Amino acid sequence: MKMILTGNESAAWGARLSRPKVIAAYPITPQTSIIETIAAFIANGEMDARYIRVESEHSAMAACIAAQNTGVRTFTATSAHGLALMHELLIWASGARLPIVMSVVNRAMAPPWSVWTDQLDTMAERDSGWIQLYTQNNQEVLDSIIMSYKIAEKHNVLLPTMVIEDAFILSHTAEGVDVPDQKKVDDFLGEYDPAFKLDPDDPAGFGSLIMPEGPYMEFRYKMALAFEDARNEIKKVVEEYNETFERNYSPFIEEYRTEDADAIMVVLGTIGSTAKDVVDRMHEKGKKVGVARVRYFRPFPAEELRMLARKTDMLGVVDRSYSFGPGADLYAETRSVLYKHTDIPVKGYVMGLGGRDITPQILEKVFDDMLSVAKEGVVDKEVEWVGLHGDERWS
Amino acid sequence: MPIILPEDPTPIAKVPSTENKTGGWRTFRPVIHYEKCIRCYICWKFCPDAAIYFAPPEAHESPKEALAKFDTVEINYDFCKGCGICANECPVKAIELVLEESVGGDE
Ligand code: SF4
Numbered sequence: 001m002k003m004i005l006t007g008n009e010s011a012a013w014g015a016r017l018s019r020p021k022v023i024a025a026y027p028i029t030p031q032t033s034i035i036e037t038i039a040a041f042i043a044n045g046e047m048d049a050r051y052i053r054v055e056s057e058h059s060a061m062a063a064c065i066a067a068q069n070t071g072v073r074t075f076t077a078t079s080a081h082g083l084a085l086m087h088e089l090l091i092w093a094s095g096a097r098l099p100i101v102m103s104v105v106n107r108a109m110a111p112p113w114s115v116w117t118d119q120l121d122t123m124a125e126r127d128s129g130w131i132q133l134y135t136q137n138n139q140e141v142l143d144s145i146i147m148s149y150k151i152a153e154k155h156n157v158l159l160p161t162m163v164i165e166d167a168f169i170l171s172h173t174a175e176g177v178d179v180p181d182q183k184k185v186d187d188f189l190g191e192y193d194p195a196f197k198l199d200p201d202d203p204a205g206f207g208s209l210i211m212p213e214g215p216y217m218e219f220r221y222k223m224a225l226a227f228e229d230a231r232n233e234i235k236k237v238v239e240e241y242n243e244t245f246e247r248n249y250s251p252f253i254e255e256y257r258t259e260d261a262d263a264i265m266v267v268l269g270t271i272g273s274t275a276k277d278v279v280d281r282m283h284e285k286g287k288k289v290g291v292a293r294v295r296y297f298r299p300f301p302a303e304e305l306r307m308l309a310r311k312t313d314m315l316g317v318v319d320r321s322y323s324f325g326p327g328a329d330l331y332a333e334t335r336s337v338l339y340k341h342t343d344i345p346v347k348g349y350v351m352g353l354g355g356r357d358i359t360p361q362i363l364e365k366v367f368d369d370m371l372s373v374a375k376e377g378v379v380d381k382e383v384e385w386v387g388l389h390g391d392e393r394w395s
Numbered sequence: 396m397p398i399i400l401p402e403d404p405t406p407i408a409k410v411p412s413t414e415n416k417t418g419g420w421r422t423f424r425p426v427i428h429y430e431k432c433i434r435c436y437i438c439w440k441f442c443p444d445a446a447i448y449f450a451p452p453e454a455h456e457s458p459k460e461a462l463a464k465f466d467t468v469e470i471n472y473d474f475c476k477g478c479g480i481c482a483n484e485c486p487v488k489a490i491e492l493v494l495e496e497s498v499g500g501d502e
């Protein structure tokens with residue numbers, strides 16, 4: 001059924017169709033309309049789930065952990081400071097190997113106070129042991145939540161997943177979305193089959209103390225192996241979903257006009273759709289550029305990025321956040337996995353922080369800069385901030 | 396040699412917590428003065444560690460004849476961590492907290 005939905009309504013529909021039994025959530029802009037929509041579904045009897053109103057995001061994740069441990073699907077949603085407040089429990093959820101699925105609406109961290117899109121909130125949680133998937137449109141938000149349950153719940157994966165969307169650009173913007181049939185989703189997902197659960201007839205404690213000589217390292221190593229397995233499961237599930245629901249998602253990286261491109265821009269989230277538009281315009285002017293939109297940041301698509309680098313003479317990596325060390329996360333990790341695999345220059349561009357618009361005009365200038373780096377063969381500046389007030393290069 | 400990994404994905408303890416005696420953490424020992432205890436079981440309800448358990452009526456003296464037919468309570472010092480919640484909640488102040496060293500703690 002075609003519906004006109006915002007990104008947040010799409011997230012709520014994705015959750016509804018996946019039939020979680022417990023929703024524990026705390027409101028925060030710009031996520032709030034996700035949990036409001038779900039609350040309405042439950043109040044109207046359209047969704048059979050227990051809704052727990054908690055006093056903080058820390059408690060929201062704690063409640064999801066406890067509920068999931070009893071052997072049911074759970075769902076929650078958050079943004080920025082709410083995600084930061086969850087930090088301790090995010091690591092607990094992944095170490096406890098609970099396949100919780102959560103919507104995160106990317107929002108800038110304060111101060112300065114801001115509610116607009118920026119990826120620092122999720123980038124700061126890249127090591128929390130969660131699968132991270134960045135989406136580009138409302139359809140992908142909805143579909144990804146369904147796929148994420150299926151991937152996360154595989155017994156060789158058992159990793160919680162963040163389905164991430166850009167604030168306002170997706171969260172509050174409506175577009176046509178194909179809402180799959182409930183029966184079809186039920187068949188696709190199946191009943192939740194927990195690998196372990198609380199059971200009064202077989203009492204057990206979870207997450208107990210392990211002394212230094214005990215298997216603490218081995219449990220972490222098993223998580224590392226699970227992230228490897230997740231790569232294969234992602235490929236399989238995305239393929240199965242594409243077939244069942246007539247979509248065409250690429251598992252890790254969505255490429256656009258990358259064949260024979262002189263320079264390729266690597267991006268996350270909605271920047272991808274603007275960039276694709278700009279690529280078409282550039283081609284009209286005879287400039288051969290392409291876009292690679294990274295969907296999964298965790299597990300990181302190392303092999304896919306290496307293959308991408310073989311197709312071109314230069315990679316320009318765009319980050320909507322900044323890391324006070326290597327410059328920016330997508331950039332730093334891309335460079336890291338390419339080390340010794342390629343000689344092509346890689347340059348980082350930091351832009352759009354605090355929700356500042358990333359316009360086609362700016363991206364066109366970035367593409368031009370990338371083409372000149374490709375021509376020179378060397379990077380003039382490793383990480384460049386794009387569009388600072390007064391900097392006329394980009395205006 | 397192959398790497399040895401735990402079977403479960405996360406630690407799942409099947410050993411009951413009664414195997415792990417934690418009374419040695421205690422600084423203060425709650426001592427029940429049975430001549431005041433009215434057998435209301437409020438301490439039993441509030442103890443966060445289930446360290447308070449029931450004992451037969453005749454196990455201890457009772458301040459009133461009418462109470463003597465009800466079960467009394469005892470403290471299991473193998474697990475009592477000395478948090479003092481029971482002493483704080485007891486409505487007749489029948490539980491006294493005594494510094495562990497002064498009673499020659501055996502944990
Ligand atoms: S001191 Fe605390 S742990 Fe010990 S019996 Fe009283 S309430 Fe229980």
Ligand code: SF4
Nearest residue numbers: 432433435436438485
């Ligand atoms: S709370 Fe006090 S009076 Fe009540 S049973 Fe415990 S020790 Fe006795």
